Amino acid sequence: MRKQKLKWLIPCAAALFTIGASMTSFAAQGWAEENNTWVYRDSNGDLATESWRKSGDNWFYLNEDGELATSSLIESDDNYYYVNSSGAMVTNEWREVPSDQDEEDEPDTYWYYFGSNGKAFKAPTSGRTSFKSIKIANGEFHNYAFDTEGRMLFGWVNEESARQTGDDAWKDGIYYLGDSSDGAQSNGWRSIEVEDSENEKDNFNGAYWFYFGTNGKKVKDTTKTINGLKYRFNENGAAESEWYDIASASTSSSANQYYNLPEQCWLAKGWFKTVPGEDVDQEAYEDGTEYWFYASSNGQLTTSQIKSINGLSYGFNEKGEMLKGLYKLTFESGKTIATYDEIETESDFPAADDAAEVYYFGTSPKEGAMATGKTNIDIDGENYTYNFRKAGSNKGAGYNSITDDSIYVQGRLIKADKDEKYKVVEYNGKEYLVGTSGKLAKGKTNIQDGDGKYYKTNSDGTIKESGYEKIK
Secondary structure (H helix, E strand, O other), rough: OOOOOOOOOOOOOOOOHHHHHOOOOOOOEEEEEOEEEEEEEOOOOOOOOOOEEEEEOEEEEEOOOOEEEOOOEEEEOOEEEOOOOOEEEOOEEEEEEHHHHHHOOOOEEEEEEEOOOEEOOOOOOOOOOOOOEEEEOOOOEEEEEOOOOOOOOOOOOOOOOOOOOOOOOHHHHOOOOOOOOOOOOOOOEEEEOOOOOOOOOOOOOOEEEEEEOOOOEEEEEEEEEEEEEEEEEEOOOOOOOOOEEEOOOOOOHHHHEEEOOOOOOOEOOEEEEEEOOOOOHHHHHOOOOEEEEEOOOOOOOOOEEEEOOOOOOEEEOOOEOOOEEEEEEEEEEOOEEEEEEOOHHHHHOOOOOOOOOEEOOOOOOOOOEEEEEEEEEEEEEEEEEEOOOOOOOOOEEEEOOEOOOEEEOEEEEEEOOOOOOOOEEOOOOOEEEOOOEEEEOOOOEEOEEEOOOOEEOOOOOOOEEEEEOOOO
């Protein structure tokens, strides 16, 4: 909120007349100029002291010495007034008055507002913080609060019309009323500098975002939807940013939610990429490794499943991190991913009877999208051909069968090297002969491999005879 500098809003301090002009002739009773000051004598000729006297349309105050008070804050009958340089009581005006306090966190001056009766607005007798709507120079109305002595409150304020000061003011305060020259009630969003030695986040810049309701109170210890976006506020009212763990000791890490960076703070929905929180993935947190996450409209992370998003499927581990690469997956309860192991070297290849199924989350058409159909994959510098199911309940799983006249073991095409020409493959208790393309050598006689060995095969590609002599 742009600060409204009160000192620019007050009308001219000078009265519309001078006391000299309005008190030109008085009898013995009344006003008189004595010793270069104005006094007021009653019918007995005694000086009026600590009281108000009127002249024309204005009221004037005589101090304890009976002299006209000027440019002063006046306490009278438990109320506060202000008289200008001519001594006239001011009404409907802001006035900046030097502070008579010499304490830490006290400003040099305080602002007061004097109403139509000249009395300074102040806290009600109940002591509860209340607000007065006051029109400023641009025609707008703003709400201001005052203490029991009529001083405008500013900064963090509690519910008993008292300022909260010190490092914990932002924790204890309920209202925020700007600085000592502002004082207007905060409503809506406001970024406020705080002292918080417990915050060790790299992106903490010494300020938190707070949200103040229409009554001026900060929102705290709750979630709130504002302009269609959801936010979470901690017990001190600061908007949460980054990772927030709503999980108890008995719940899973899926209870983690992500709120965007401090300048945004809203609950993440849909795709977002960030470094996992320490409670989400400590290793990635320490290494600064970023992952993609996907959250539903209520902020719940997608975890331990393969999920279809905008026509493409993606895999997520129990932490909510999107999987990327070639993985061996096992499932429980149908669709829940129980284990996930990345295949990074040849030694990681699963056997045909392995309980895991192989899935590939590649880069096309988008990063992390699950592959279907035939795909070439580089593993530890070697290129392999895989074939993944295009439909069905296990869509995306690698074929583990003889499909299209080729043998696939957990999705990987089995084929002969270029130098081998043909390769003998034992599959389901039978021996098959496959070529460099991976196709079964069906119904062949006297075809040779790279070592010069001859083979004769059946119509299904199984080996009928073999030897280093031609087969008759």
